[in-house]
Amino acid sequence: MRRLFYQGKLSDTVTIKGDDAHHLLYAMRAKPGDVVTLVDDCGAVGRMRCAAFTADSVTLALVERVEADTEPPIEMTLAACLPKGDKMELMIQKAVELGVTEVQPLESQHVVVRYDSRKAAAKQKRWQKIADEAAKQCGRTRLITVQPVRQLADWLAHRNRENAALLFCYENETAHTIKETLRALPDGIEHFDLLTGPEGGFSLAEAERVEAEGGKSVTLGPRILRAETAAITAMSIVQYEKGDL
Secondary structure, X not given: OOEEXXXXXXXXXXEEEHHHHHHHHHHOOOOOOOEEXXXXXXXXXXXXXXXXXXXXXXXEEEEEEEOOOOOOOXXXXXXXXXXXXXXXXXXXXXXXXXXXXEEEEXXXXXXXXXXXXXXXXXXXXXXXXXXXXXXXXXXXXXXXXXXXXXXXXXXXHOOOOOOEEXXXXXOOOOOOEHXXXXXXXXXXXXXXXXXXXXXXXXXXXXXXXHHHOOOEEEEOOXXXXXXXXXXXXXXXXXXXXXXXX
């Protein structure tokens, strides 16, 4: 059943326009009586029947409200240094499936990929579209945000989250596992920032800066993980220990 996100309140009738309406009209070739799932901007969910069509809009009628909150009990940000190729697309898709709140792409000293402002804006637009489609596919009850690309140092300087833990997935860490670190955190932590590196890893200066900003250096095991594998692994462990896996 197609899932749509609606910027407004769930009501007896809702009119959909834009890309979602175009998809219903011309990709799915929706007919009167077809049923879709609609999620409003407060997370309310309803089964909606296609009731009327124009060339660029679809009017939906409420069939029933559904109790279907699929959001985890924690908030989680994936702060990922840019990997090579199109790996960020995979990381964003899996981040949405694993329940993150936002994705923050980062530039660090050893990233191979560098974008000018125009290319970075185009990439963010594409990544946001991937995130939106992933949210529809996996049954989220909120859309997540893919932030603009930022410098690692700038992001660290402006985090300023209360009741948040910064977990620094560092290739040179050997003593502290992410599992042990999560279990040792005090109660009341509401947000988890997961910082993962590029293929070339972090410089010593970057590692020192992260730890100076309160980051807890953790290892993901004795084997060398690809950038995308490290991100998916870290998100999964946090959700297992603190979330809803």
